[in-house]
Amino acid sequence: MDRRTRTGSPSVRDVGRRVVVIGGDAAGGSAASQAKKRRPDLDVVMFERGRATSYSACGIPYWISDAVDSEADLVARTPEQHRAMGIDVRMRTEVVGIDLDRRVVHWRDLEDGGSGVEPFDDLVYATGSVPMRPPVPGIDATGVHGVQTLDDGAALRAALESGDVRRVVVVGGGYIGLEIAEACRIRGLEVTVVDMSATPVGTFDPDVGEFIADAVRKEDIELVLSDAVAAIETDAGGRARAVVTASGRELPADLVVLGLGVRPAVRLAEEAGIPLGTSGGIAVDTGMRTRVEGVWAAGDCVESVHRLSGQRVVVALGTHANKQGRVAGINIGGGYATFPGVIGTAITRICELEAARTGLSTAEAEAAGYQFVTAVVDSTTKAGYFPGAQPIRLKMIAERRSGRLLGAQVVGREAAAKRIDALAICIWNEMGVDEILSLDLSYAPPFSPVWDPVLIAARKAFEAVEADVRQL
Amino acid sequence: MDRRTRTGSPSVRDVGRRVVVIGGDAAGGSAASQAKKRRPDLDVVMFERGRATSYSACGIPYWISDAVDSEADLVARTPEQHRAMGIDVRMRTEVVGIDLDRRVVHWRDLEDGGSGVEPFDDLVYATGSVPMRPPVPGIDATGVHGVQTLDDGAALRAALESGDVRRVVVVGGGYIGLEIAEACRIRGLEVTVVDMSATPVGTFDPDVGEFIADAVRKEDIELVLSDAVAAIETDAGGRARAVVTASGRELPADLVVLGLGVRPAVRLAEEAGIPLGTSGGIAVDTGMRTRVEGVWAAGDCVESVHRLSGQRVVVALGTHANKQGRVAGINIGGGYATFPGVIGTAITRICELEAARTGLSTAEAEAAGYQFVTAVVDSTTKAGYFPGAQPIRLKMIAERRSGRLLGAQVVGREAAAKRIDALAICIWNEMGVDEILSLDLSYAPPFSPVWDPVLIAARKAFEAVEADVRQL
Incomplete structure (x- = not known):
């Protein structure tokens, strides 16, 4: 053929x-x-x-x-x-x-x-x-749920509605783990999240992840960080009753959700x-x-x-x-189309906090062999004087010397995180932070300060690139 | 030197x-x-x-x-x-x-x-x-205000607070004109806006501008469209008392605001x-x-x-x-910086409606000698099933044959309009709609459908480019 x-x-x-x-x-x-x-x-x-x-x-x-x-x-x-x-x-x-x-x-x-x-x-x-299933004792116990398919979701919902569940432990504090944790909290359950990273959603840098941790804790969700699941203890009937962590903590659980990714x-x-x-x-x-x-x-x-x-x-x-x-x-079907690849864009809303990322995190950039500078700015989602202006934190990771944008992360409330798309398109087009700071982005007081947070971050990143070049 | x-x-x-x-x-x-x-x-x-x-x-x-x-x-x-x-x-x-x-x-x-x-x-x-001041009789009358400087703003505020003003006519239905009209309406005044275009904010195409017109009318602001100011009638004391339009309408006014641009x-x-x-x-x-x-x-x-x-x-x-x-x-100061030009990005919030544009409108694209196809999509700001999902309309203007994005307009509520920045960056980088539809944009149900409105519009615009090419 x-x-x-x-x-x-x-x-x-x-x-x-x-x-x-x-x-x-x-x-x-x-x-x-x-x-x-x-x-x-x-x-x-x-x-x-x-x-x-x-x-x-x-x-x-x-x-x-x-x-x-x-x-x-x-x-x-x-x-x-x-x-x-x-x-x-x-x-x-x-x-x-x-x-x-x-x-x-x-x-x-x-x-x-x-x-x-x-x-x-x-x-x-x-x-x-x-779903990733860590090879620990008890992982196949009754009451240990994945959330991969709609059928998984139906099973989890049925278990939660049975009335037998008061305490939930979510193993894995990534996007899905936190979203499920929040959902269980909204249902009035006691929720604990266990994650190996020092801040939840480890694909964010810690200085962004700390905002996520704060938002999660504010919802009375317990975070057990820098720790991992070591075993799931079961009762005589083979039903999960606690999660035991690597550090030796025992977290009682009527239900366990696996949110370790797939x-x-x-x-x-x-x-x-x-x-x-x-x-x-x-x-x-x-x-x-x-x-x-x-x-x-x-x-x-x-x-x-x-x-x-x-x-x-x-x-x-x-x-x-x-x-x-x-x-x-x-x-x-005889047409022509291509999938040109990914740049790691992701977004989530966690307990009223919005967070998004694109490109490489600092850890990923290091792993890829890049050297870089970073810039973090705290700004507002509207003009500072405008009613309802909310804080927004934006981090940029720019390559040494070239100033090419390698990664960006944003965290804030209401209308903050979707701004990541602008940065994703900058990265897609291999733009440098010097050009980004000249971009013709939209401005009106209900939408941003006159220097949009993206532009401020690009300015700061550009200054960091220049300062670094002087030392090369 | x-x-x-x-x-x-x-x-x-x-x-x-x-x-x-x-x-x-x-x-x-x-x-x-x-x-x-x-x-x-x-x-x-x-x-x-x-x-x-x-x-x-x-x-x-x-x-x-x-x-x-x-x-x-x-x-x-x-x-x-x-x-x-x-x-x-x-x-x-x-x-x-x-x-x-x-x-x-x-x-x-x-x-x-x-x-x-x-x-x-x-x-x-x-x-x-x-501010533009049309050379019509009465334009220099007392009670005719510009809104260009902070001092202009102070004078307008003082006039509105005097208690003598009940009816305001705003001449010009662009961004500032509508924003001032809304402000006066919020103050409880009767407000009429006169504009030469068939839909307000003439830098938007009519199929986007009609949404703006609806939003304005919903706030009980009267719109007099496809008409222009011909004279400002004054009372014996030289104070504005009505705006007379080219079509012969007489619009009573205790105060006139010029919003015709600058x-x-x-x-x-x-x-x-x-x-x-x-x-x-x-x-x-x-x-x-x-x-x-x-x-x-x-x-x-x-x-x-x-x-x-x-x-x-x-x-x-x-x-x-x-x-x-x-x-x-x-x-x-001895450094080096450049301003690389503009692409016509603008954003406004009008009575809870958000609207934004970038690049060229269809009229501007024609005037610049471009031939193009257009695509309009109606989508939602969140996944369709997600609570609070709001309608969003997105229009793309793409060059014939090349598919290069020439312009985009977006209108909707809550978290709709700032999405224009993503499109502005596509235009800045001279991207074609075929590449745009492959972009790695952020997706989670609280932020967009799984096909982001930008991607849907790019798909539709790309299909229009392809259909047009077949006929070339």
């Missing part, structure tokens, strides 16, 4: 060409719908082992806290909506094996136990990720011989092709290029999964 | 070198303080004819509405603060002539009527702008022989040098390069004035 056929050039008839998609969430759903939209003559079969397609896993904490009314609100596209587009959706059906020689997948119906094979011309591998779900791929990359995610090219002819991959299970470090990284985020799925689907 | 001396290279002693600054607001104040900071041995004399230095003219509407408590809140740096830095500030003193041959300025003390001359080695021309205050420069540019503002190079040796200019009185149209334009905005003043001051 030559590349023209493989990429589905519109000049080639594809009647009967069959695309099998493994996984019906963001990446798989996007790939299936884009391919089908571009080439209605394709047979597209999408397998999903869960009960929902194309849902917002990021929304689960807000469903747990009742900010979002129902599970259905989190579903962007139901199986029925996918079917209405002509996609053959197989729900509660797990793909258990991939045979690349025969070009079939083996599947099992999780409801009736039935099984079968499905042939493919193109395969989209979009299995997502699985790793790519690559078992099936490994078994089939679809190569992984250096990061442990599926290796793909810019068009989301794996190294196996006709096999594509997208979403949390793949690795992406980090545009600053040059390394391959796995970043499990819905926004990337949607883009990557779209790219795969367009290419399968 | 060679350039090294002129730009104040630190290797040259400048004892007794004298810098005269005309105008003590954003541009003049920044230039004076930067120059003095870098070269403490400079003699810096700053003339200001008003009663305040370095204030936020943009904040005046919020002082009128009482959102800001006092005039003093709008002052970023008082004369005393400037003096503490070693700047010789002459308040209420107007420069009435510039003699470039003798290198002196002539000044007059507005308080005691005294006058004198002040010699200079370097001159910074930072006279700001004057023009650069260049009279003194013209008289002295400092050349203007094609736009009518003072012509300057990237370092804020005029075409006269040792004479610099900055702020509302100068013209800037528009980076998209390539034309010289006058944009009166505090953010530019501050940057330009800083650049002039750094260069005078």
